[in-house]
Amino acid sequence: MNGADFPAWMATIQQRTEAALAALLPDAGIAPARLHGAMRYAVLDGGKRVRPLLVHAAGQLADAPPERLDKVACAVELIHAYSLVHDDLPCMDDDVLRRGKPTVHVEYDEATALLVGDALQALAFQSLAEAPLCDDPAGQLEMITQLARAAGSRGMAGGQAIDLESVGKPLTREELEYMHIHKTGALIRASVLLGTQCGKPLAPAEADRLDRYGKLVGLLFQVVDDILDAGADTATLGKTAGKDADHNKPTYVTLLGLTEARALAESLLADARQTVAALGPRACRLDELATFIVHRKF
């Protein structure tokens, strides 16, 4: 895979992730058909698949078999997809547009959207447990523990709770960072770490670098998201633009201003690239992915 140009590599991973998700999700003809149709609607044919890209890029570092990485990619993407479905519900962000399509509760109904999210979370853990992903099954149990922690009350779900509490409140930069480390960062960091765990063990210094990269990219992703939300229009974004400001939610742009938020993104990017530079040519996709995350337009 190394040597192929980055856009081609990215397209390959996106395609194989789409195929793996399509195979894992129950067919829309299987009962309960409405639920399965809605699950497929929520997950397939949309999104940049940033977390699966990180899984595969990190897995390359450890010579992990791509078939194993597909299972991990599905698991993290299903957790991400379920969080979007629940986040869009009227009692949360009350959003009607996601990935350029009506949100699940608009296309179906609220109760179905609730169950879609619940069932996608269960399917994520199934994907991580039902086939061998490590040479050592005990290592695979550790991977499941990591995903559960990253998704749970001290990870992603906890970050969303902090987000809820912070609406309309002035936050310091430290508080904003604390929120994003949980809400977005935990799952992105887990994507990177889980990818390498499907392959040969890394040296402790390499693992430390990778973990640092995962943390930096998680934060980077959110800073860029805030910049895009402030500047883009809804058609480009595929989701409702400017909604953070409408909801009176603190963002890096409202806190730092656009210029300083952009400078922060560039500085985090430089740090992330430097962190993986020492890992050698096998880390090239991690380097390119960080750059892609900053320069994406949606």
Add this chain to the structure above:
Amino acid sequence: MNGADFPAWMATIQQRTEAALAALLPDAGIAPARLHGAMRYAVLDGGKRVRPLLVHAAGQLADAPPERLDKVACAVELIHAYSLVHDDLPCMDDDVLRRGKPTVHVEYDEATALLVGDALQALAFQSLAEAPLCDDPAGQLEMITQLARAAGSRGMAGGQAIDLESVGKPLTREELEYMHIHKTGALIRASVLLGTQCGKPLAPAEADRLDRYGKLVGLLFQVVDDILDAGADTATLGKTAGKDADHNKPTYVTLLGLTEARALAESLLADARQTVAALGPRACRLDELATFIVHRKF
């Protein structure tokens, strides 16, 4: 434990389950405090703990260490608790009372209740992955797969989707049974099977009997629930009584009438007791539990 009378055994298991859940759930002082407080509110100090009782009763058959069974008991009870929190939401059953207390979205708010359910599901899988529960880690991965299937779109969440679709529709007895096999039965059956998997392997014929018992008890539980819902008052039940009829939901009582529903419960009980009788004295708790489920008052 054998030889102690059943109520004392039940109280012991309920107490150790309560202690295990209290230790597993993050302290309400840990951030995000509101979410953690709401998670504890949803899970602790309530419920008959039928699924944990089944885990321990089945575990006895396989000489499973009680400390392992506590972890499994927490996992199935957390899945059950999350499903109640989401089921009570306005977009689902819209219920205000559960286990004699205001439901989570009434005591807190809808968004918090949504996140409580999401975080409890993640914690359930964490409980099943983070400590050794089988002599063979590969067996533990199978246990996680089983729980994921029992909780997901072809298990509990799928059963709830079928329930949603069936409101106001005439169902045949076969369709009603199909719904309950998924909605309630899948997790009860999983509780029984997961309990034995923490211990010594059962002979195939024993495992088949146990699986049959799990299926019968799952159905039995629902038939009795329908009978209680039709006859009890809200104070006795600890949740809103008569809500199935109010919601125009088909139940065994509306379908068969009270007398025939009671006869069905007694017939399923006799079948369940006969099924475990051949497993010898170590199965006594399974026998007693089935009887308890039929003769409970709430």
